[in-house]
Amino acid sequence: GAMTATTFAGTAAASKNLPPMEPSWGRQLGAGVVDKPYGQPSAYEKEVVRRTVPWLTAESIASISMTPIQDLKGIITPNGLVFERYHAGVAQIKPEEHRLMIHGLVERPIIFTMEDLMRFPSVSEIKFIECPANGGMEWKGAQMEALQFTHGMLSCCEWTGVPLRVLLEEAGVKPEGKWILAEGADGSHMSRSIPLEKALDDTLVVYAQNGEMLRPEQGYPLRLLNPGWEGNTSIKWLRRLEVGDKPWYHREETSKYTDLMADGRARKFTFVQETNSVITNPCPENPIVKSGLIEIEGMAWSGRGKIKQVDISFDGGVSWVPANLKGLVLDKALTRFSLVTKWDGQPWLLQSRAIDETGYVQPTLGQLREARGTNSIYHKNSIHSWKVEANGGVKNVQIS
Amino acid sequence: GAMTATTFAGTAAASKNLPPMEPSWGRQLGAGVVDKPYGQPSAYEKEVVRRTVPWLTAESIASISMTPIQDLKGIITPNGLVFERYHAGVAQIKPEEHRLMIHGLVERPIIFTMEDLMRFPSVSEIKFIECPANGGMEWKGAQMEALQFTHGMLSCCEWTGVPLRVLLEEAGVKPEGKWILAEGADGSHMSRSIPLEKALDDTLVVYAQNGEMLRPEQGYPLRLLNPGWEGNTSIKWLRRLEVGDKPWYHREETSKYTDLMADGRARKFTFVQETNSVITNPCPENPIVKSGLIEIEGMAWSGRGKIKQVDISFDGGVSWVPANLKGLVLDKALTRFSLVTKWDGQPWLLQSRAIDETGYVQPTLGQLREARGTNSIYHKNSIHSWKVEANGGVKNVQIS
């Protein structure tokens, strides 16, 4: 939880704010309504922020930050904490001057204003977005000492927009049209080729997240959303969609976001974020502070559909017990799992293993390495291990 | 939508940022990651804020503000925009020094720290919270010229916490226990009597909203949540729960939050927020800007369960057509409805009418007034009417 790392006892014992005393906040008035027309988290939650690992990139403008998933509850990521990935920093776009152009192999090329797009019937869907590099620093060995860095390139919001299918019908895709190039308006003009099949299936063109307009960090005023696919395909600050008969093989689908195998050949168009899961309590940031009953909790997700089952191992994968799914179990959304048990100082090798509705079982790291080597950077969705020590501390380890 | 009231055309036509030009934001770099460790909305969304109606209260510390529901999409209200209701302003509570005491008719009175509470298995549920005074300014006549003021005392979040049932089992309620007094830690020490039946049914003690810890405005670090019940029963800054054999008849359940009928007698313990709905597009803040196809959209909610159906009338209630529910349809949560139709300048008298899973049909204002007079202040859940004028402008009207 957000506050587990802080020591409560010390300060509290001496405090005038504990029963039977009347706390200071009960003896005074606070700020009135619209003191903050747009509200902020409590000053006591300053540690719940996005963080980056500086050495991952040359600098912060083409870089990534991670969501503090160790502090989050439920399945919604609040907008202020959604992870960031930029190739040219955050574009600051005037919404009145933003345009989406659809052209190429279409009957009628169209330019939409934001007002035009917001006139279409909207849909709202809760979907995760994950960077395919999530966990990628760990192909060769465990090197991230915190959950925020092992799994934090991951967020889940309620997104609102228009199915891309509707916009494509409006333009009229010609029979030769098979791929779509999506392009951003930021300085990187990030571009990805999307198969028409996906575009006609569940791709959305979205302008809102968690009820309000997109945050600048997430592509304000418009982005693509390819549910369940690697986050970089969900082009932010979306300005152009060109329909073509072949993929474009641009830099982000050749130089990057291809997966190098041990034999030196590379996989291309590795779109799907496969079934994954991680235990969020306990974790390095949330050590076990007291013996007794404990809820082992975590999140699971699959780019192929709904989570069907999550199992937990306490002994490094020798034996497994089924966990319970709790709350909403939605297609391509974070799903919470939970198992109440007892801890009395015994060391644990904690793992979670998710299974999705296609029957796919989250693999071991050994299985992934065997199939792909250790150079593929992306799509490391293997079972993750936490070592719980006798003092309740939790360490990131790899088990083989 | 968030931007419909702004004029796009003027500025845009002369701009260097439109195709075929390369917009300025495509020629430069933006801020890098963790430039804002906790993000903010775009500067272009300044108008999407909570607002109050100053004359409703003597001053802002015991007052209310409204959520800009005219600008929101989907069913989640972002935390920064959740409506506010204070009786002594926003308490600023140190979470380490906050305590929840459960006592009275229990086997073992307990004091919980936040850390204690967060050790219990958590549940996360998407539920609306509504002030029973929502729309209450309109019992005698239409006087609010904007959706934010007619229906904005309403929000919907994913809440995380512990079922109150679990905490009560921990303390062991004695057989005589029938009611619970919930009390806040703020300067008003807001208190309400809750029947044990509700407490054992679906009441939660929550510490998080939309993934992160509660906002100070919503009771940080702890609040009660009585799903579907009037918002004031969901005591914020919750510090005490006393189990008793009778209700307490405190100020907020006698002087306030009782409903005065035409005969001078008053209803007490009017907890449930009955089925309600309102059209959010178009509305006074979102006039129709162009002829052609339009999605009539809105939100419906019921304190008794799920929304089953919403109908729309274009002629002031003479005839009705079924709308479609869209997105998630959850128990005691906002539910979106939608109907695509055409507008070519004809005047409309737009209404929406929700029906919940109990079969309850949202009543007309006439029916409510006939049953209750016009002095009851609270629980005005009648069918709402918007007059769409030939120029697309939308006015709040009452039809009888």
Place this chain on the structure above:
Amino acid sequence: TPGMVSAGEKYGFGTTATAEEIQGWDIDIRPDGKGLPAGEGSVADGEELYEQLCATCHGLFGEGEGRWPVLAGGEDTLTEERPVKTVGSYWPYASTLYDYIRRAMPFTAPRSLTDDQTYQLSAYVLYLNEIVDEEFVANKDTLAAVEMPNQEGFFVDPRPDVKNNRCMKNCADPAKLQIVGTLQGVTPVGHFVEGADAPAASHQAQEEKERSL
């Protein structure tokens, strides 16, 4: 075995509250007098204290200054177009007065009054409402015994009380629809209506134009 927790087992989180801890926070009062502390307060002492601590907002006679709450008067207005709901005209129990003053007043300094002061102020507000006479001394017995004028005025919520039908066609006579427009200029709409602005939402504009609440 991990994952196996016996049903009905308690979590055992939290610490047992001591009698002393409970007593400091157990401030609530019930109509039957439960919760009323020892001590007492007279109308006369209450008058002095009220004028010192309360009158600036609630008025010398409980009539309310500006928009601050009215504490007295309003008898027989509950069926009128603008009911005046006060301690005297509306509140069912005197215990609520002690409870509320103790937990929330004076507004700017909640929980600052002694038990005796709270008795004094309760006595005086009752006196302002002509519910007790000037000799009245409030204590846990006398206050619990006070009968309020509107004690019988409340009944349990009977909702659902209105039954609408899901009529789809010819639900009303279009010729007979009465359409009443919005009272304009009382809500702040400057953020989307050109020309309209905040002044329209000021207390002054409201006093001239307000229809209800």
Place this chain on the structure above:
Amino acid sequence: TPGMVSAGEKYGFGTTATAEEIQGWDIDIRPDGKGLPAGEGSVADGEELYEQLCATCHGLFGEGEGRWPVLAGGEDTLTEERPVKTVGSYWPYASTLYDYIRRAMPFTAPRSLTDDQTYQLSAYVLYLNEIVDEEFVANKDTLAAVEMPNQEGFFVDPRPDVKNNRCMKNCADPAKLQIVGTLQGVTPVGHFVEGADAPAASHQAQEEKERSL
């Protein structure tokens, strides 16, 4: 009737894009040369421009300054423990180079190059990678005709490629489990580990300790 919209009817929102509007934004290039503009650029001109605009970050020889991307070299490293993936060693198509420089480089001034300049720089980066010789002049025909060393190095995603079973008991030999701990001091954990702090996450610490990526 309201609520009745014929199936397949178009919304008609938005305006038809003109050829001129499209042309300004249609910046993408494909491997078959589609999208390449008129104009040309030589290796020699490219060298001068590269040294002016690119070398500060990517190095005089494309070797990359500091942590900025390496643009040349890395031949035959794709099976090594630390593959060096560059234009020469990894990229399958030369068109991607023109496309990417045009849309994103130079980093601090994207979209500032002319078509000819982009040809010059594409030619030069290919030359740095020994894919073309110093006489090479890039234009829409010559660039599309360049064959890249690793053109055949890519194949379509075959996932799901790994099949785990839902084993519940005796899934491994507990005696043979190998547990490898975290490389410490390379991630910033100062926000929850006492004593640990940001320096551990600096580029310098990383250079000494980093294992991968």
